[in-house]
Amino acid sequence: MAGGTADGTGPEGARTAFASALRAAITGSGLSLDRIQARLRARGATVSVTALSYWQSGKRQPERPGSLSAVRVLEEILDVPAGSLLGLLPPPRPRGATRRDRQGEEPLTFTRETLQPLLDRVGAPDALDQQHQLKLVGLHDRCEIAADGGQRKITSRAVFQAGADGQDRWLLVYAQDDAASVPQVHAVRNCRVGRTETDDTHGILVAELLFDRPIDRGETHLIEYSLTNAGPPYPECRATHYREFRRPVREYLLEIHFAPDAVPARCWQYSRGGDTTPSRRRLRLDSTGGVHAVAMDFGPGIFGISWE
Structure with missing residues (x-):
């Protein structure tokens, strides 16, 4: 990408950046994880409270298409700029063959x-x-x-x-x-x-x-x-x-x-x-x-x- 600047020095750094930004957005919103989950569900995004907790702690990251869609909805619920959370996510961790070489790869924006x-x-x-x-x-x-x-x-x-x-x-x-x-x-x-x-x-x-x-x-x-x-x-x-x-x-x-x-x-x-x-x-x-x-x-x- 021409002229881009990276958030973090690698996948772990980017994962930490996402978790920190999400945690700050949740704190700033004043909403509990239960209330956030309810608002996500009302907009058709199914994410467990446990998953939200893991995301903000950095233990896990959104990777599946449904989870990535939920992050876009999260940005609206938490009133942060569109793409400000999604743009901090590192690449999905490879499973088996690399993404570049794997055939039949799951599309990211829909199943x-x-x-x-x-x-x-x-x-x-x-x-x-x-x-x-x-x-x-x-x-x-x-x-x-x-x-x-x-x-x-x-x-x-x-x-x-x-x-x-x-x-x-x-x-x-x-x-x-x-x-x-x-x-x-x-x-x-x-x-x-x-x-x-x-x-x-x-x-x-x-x-x-x-x-x-x-x-x-x-x-x-x-x-x-x-x-x-x-x-x-x-x-x-x-x-x-x-x-x-x-x-x-x-x-x-x-x-x-x-x-x-x-x-x-x-x-x-x-x-x-x-x-x-x-x-x-x-x-x-x-x-x-x-x-x-x-x-x-x-x-x-x-x-x-x-x-x-």
Whole structure:
């Protein structure tokens, strides 16, 4: 990650940083662990009082997808900036093979059981396990935040390189924090939208993006597509936008553009996962009311921008 600064000197240091920040946030909130657990449960996040106690003491850390989702809800309950706790977590501890080499890795933002039926219905049941022959070389996301603070639109440009002949499509998986709605996917250039499936309960979209022509080994192809939400009001995005990379990407550029009435007081980039220590870095808004961050040779892991 370009220009990042690490919190802690390694996994143990980062784990201590998370525990200390969580403990301070709980103390500052004046809430008991029982009350925090009740509020989590009311928002659909199931975490035991024992787990909360272990997290704040540093004995354990949130690692599973459900626990990581609960941390995002915790940030709201404890009234701390979005990403301020999640960004302190160290990479999940490896189980068996390393995350970089392991096939069939569990997605971080939703469970395999949730995603698998959608993959089956678009004709890609083995997408999580197979060896892919299409490498994502570069990606540029531009996320537009509306005046009400919701997410209006995302425009993405992606460059791929084929590792085998006849590569003709890419499978897009998108999860919306506000599960009440799923965005519409539109092909902008060099591709068209194929089969799509949605899970409105969990706010997940799976779509085929079919290339204008197949590409052979060593060739590259650039596509552009957009995800547009209905509104206003636009779906809540919990003041953050991120990408989960299950495989390394050479370059990732993320832009957030804010409507004049939604310009935040502070912004920062954050990352975690893979072989890197979790990090955060303050960002400055530019003259157009936007902010950006760049990740180089990043992944697997999560890279994003949060704001207040």
